[in-house]
Amino acid sequence: MKASKTANVISILILILVAFITLLPLYIMVMNSFKTDMQYYNSIMSPPLRPTLDTYRAAWDYVAPFMFNSLLVTVGVTVLSLICSTLAAFAFYKYDFPGKEFLFAALLALMMVPGFMTLAPQFVIAKKLKLLNTIIIQILPLTGATSVLSTFLIRTYLEGLPKSLFEAAEVEGANVFQTLGLVVVPLCTPILTVVMINNAVQAWNNYIWPLVAANVESVRPVVIAIKNSPAPLYITYGTKFASYVITSIPLLILFGFNTRAFVEGMTSGAVKA
């Protein structure tokens, strides 16, 4: 059904206003990242008249190694989580085994456990395993945490597909891994994209856990590195904003390549409760 003309016009006007407020902080971040302090104090709203890249050079010199750490962690979490949750979801979907429902309920129950509750015990475990201040300790707990919802989403998605698709593969005599690689993964691309982006966002955002378990220069993630204007970024406002822009770019790129798939996956109903 089409909305009336007035509703259409009024809605567009309100949406423009709302979109403006939503994007304003991002606009200010980008515009001022190209300004010297003098230009910043002149006007924070205007676009940079003579854009400078010095801010980006200074910011990059500081954040580059931390960006690399975050990239390692994010790729690690995303890949491991995709593997773990696809395998587990397929097992829950395909096979009957004793204790199946209990195991699945135990998995979902983890969603009720507040993340901060496991923080201190995880710290103690990491210390015992001698994994404090490493990349791997930033990856493993988060892989577990993100895989819970991912497994649920992938299983739900699989249940919605016609069974015949899998039977065909079986008749052909495909083994489990062939079925997974040749049938499950291609069929689940929409939900796998949603899961991938969600988990990558979480991994890149991960803050409290590394703050506790991996807060040394060599493995520190970028989100900790840019916090509270550290000295190298405090030179000018522009440098600070430039470091924010740099920190935002990887997720924007990932999202940019998968926008359509992500939005379709999210709105397809797969993510409904």
Add this chain to the structure above:
Amino acid sequence: MNPEKKKRLRRKYITVFLLLAPLFSILLVFKYYSFFYSLFMSLFNWNGLGKAKYIGLDNYRNMFADAAFRVSMKNLLTVVLFNCAKMLAMSFLAAELVLNVRNRKLQSFFKYIFIIPIVIPNMVHTLLWQWIYDYKGLLNMILEAGHLGQYAKPWLASENALWAILMIGVPWIAGIPFLVMLSGLQNISGSLYETAQLDGCPYLKRLWKIDLPLIVGQVKYILITTIIASMQFFEPIQVLTNGGPGTATLTPAMYMYQQAFGYYKFGYSAAIGTIIFVLVMIITVINLRVLNKDVSID
């Protein structure tokens, strides 16, 4: 059972085991073990290094007598109620507005605009708002420009700090709840609207009587995810105010973090975590019960 069948069954169980092993081995070490360890720890007085001393339920008794903990629970109530209200209201309104847009291209343009904030790192978002609330920041600049300079203040260091933090991200059309609402509304059949229109049903009445009841499932989903997320709310607080000034922005999660990693009271901190876990569990169970009761609404 013949040996052939037995062999097949064994192979199946081995396959299941291999498929589940990667996920559950990680979860066993870092989640299940941690969870029970935390419950157990809440009965001890332990600084994380020395010997733990069993003290029964003393941590829980101390907690209920602790003024700071009580303030944190009061703040938590504010956070949960306000977050639920803002998430539901804004994502519903935004979804309705987007559906009113006739031009398809423009419609998806707005859709994408409201998704962008999801992929901006939380830390960047938080730091931008730190700058907005700064004494020399955007909010005070706007106040000065509007001749309201006398209201300017360092917002995050003021008695309004909690509200300042809750207002972060205004107008809160943050991606996922918005998308969930939108997909719910898109699934409502057009004929229903046409009937309503023929009956002369006014727009606002339609929103209330048709749209809302038909997306009850989505509303509940957003509600439960918002509640669970709000119960754990503390990263922006840790970055911006560390619970202060005083206890103005203290939430149980923030308090727990301080107790564990600031004062090394691991047992006490675990007791706070247990209480929050129990609350989340109760809310989830209630929600599931209610959710299962009226699935007929679809």
